[in-house]
Amino acid sequence: MDKYAVIGNPIAHSKSPQIHQMFAQQADEDIMYEALLSPTDEFKETVEAFRKGGGMGLNVTVPFKQEAWELADELSDYAKKAGAVNTLVFREDGTIYGTNTDGIGLVRDLVENHYSQIQGKRILILGAGGAVRGILQPLLMQLPSQIFIANRTPERATELVADMQELAQQNSPVCDLAGGGFNDIEGEYDLIINGTAASLQGIMPPIPESCLASGVHCYDMMYGGRPTAFEFWCEDHGAAKVMNGLGMLVEQAAESFSIWRTKMPDTKPVLEAMQLSWLA
DSSP states (O other): OOEEEESSSTTTOOHHHHHHHHHHHHHHEEEEEEEEOTTTTOOHHHHHHHHTTEEEEEOTTTOOOOHHHHOSSSOHHHHHHHHHEEEEEEEEEEEEEOOOOOOHHHIIIIIIOOOOOOOTTTEEEOOOSSSHHHHHHHHHHHOOOOEEEEESSHHHHHHHHHHHHHHHHHTTTEEEEEEGGGGOOSOOEEEEOOOOOGGGGOOOOOOOGGEEEEEEEESSSSSOOOOOHHHHHHHHHTEEEEEOTHHHHHHHHHHHHHHHSSSOOOHHHHHHHHHHHHHO
16 A cells, blocks of 8 residues: 655644545555654655655644655755745655745635636735745746735845745746735735744734725635634724635645646535534
């Protein structure tokens, strides 16, 4: 039986084993998929042990996406631009291929599952960490008119924008890409994406109410058994649609599964099953 896993620390909470087992049943693929806990200072050793034990691929979650990027012998274009890897493929010739499916998963969830428009829209992104870096190229490829990245530490946002300006020109030359602090947020936005983990701790990033355009869609990349602080805030302030990252999790997993098994699963029944499991 072909072996796969998701590696992280912590990892017991991960929904990835359930998702990939549903994909495997749907595609009639006989695989084993587990959650793999790695000590924070032994990522490379844990990966190598899994590989020697017959592992064929890994999903990578916090805090190891940067280390996975460094470990890969070959990187996809998405991974190169993101500076982070969430999917590893162990090839027969001994090399390791790394890619990043997070941004693809986010865009697919927004566009195909929630019918959110990105082309020509004004986007506000909260946070400037690895999670946000990983979604920028797929978002830019959808040709928004504006992306403003706001971060608690403004310098991190402006540094990320500087790193991504060439990418923006290549993928979306009409997009105005800029960044700064939360106090620098001006104007209205059609789509607001929370890429911080603050709302899971019940903390809402300090953004002005005036940034919500009429009909705004709000998306929290985080997800949990109950709405996050960001979701509550957006609902309270009249957002037309409020979404969380469960669909992104399922869609990025589907992209990983298709890379490993060359079969793209139907995500809708899997997403419905995951949503029902939260309500149980």
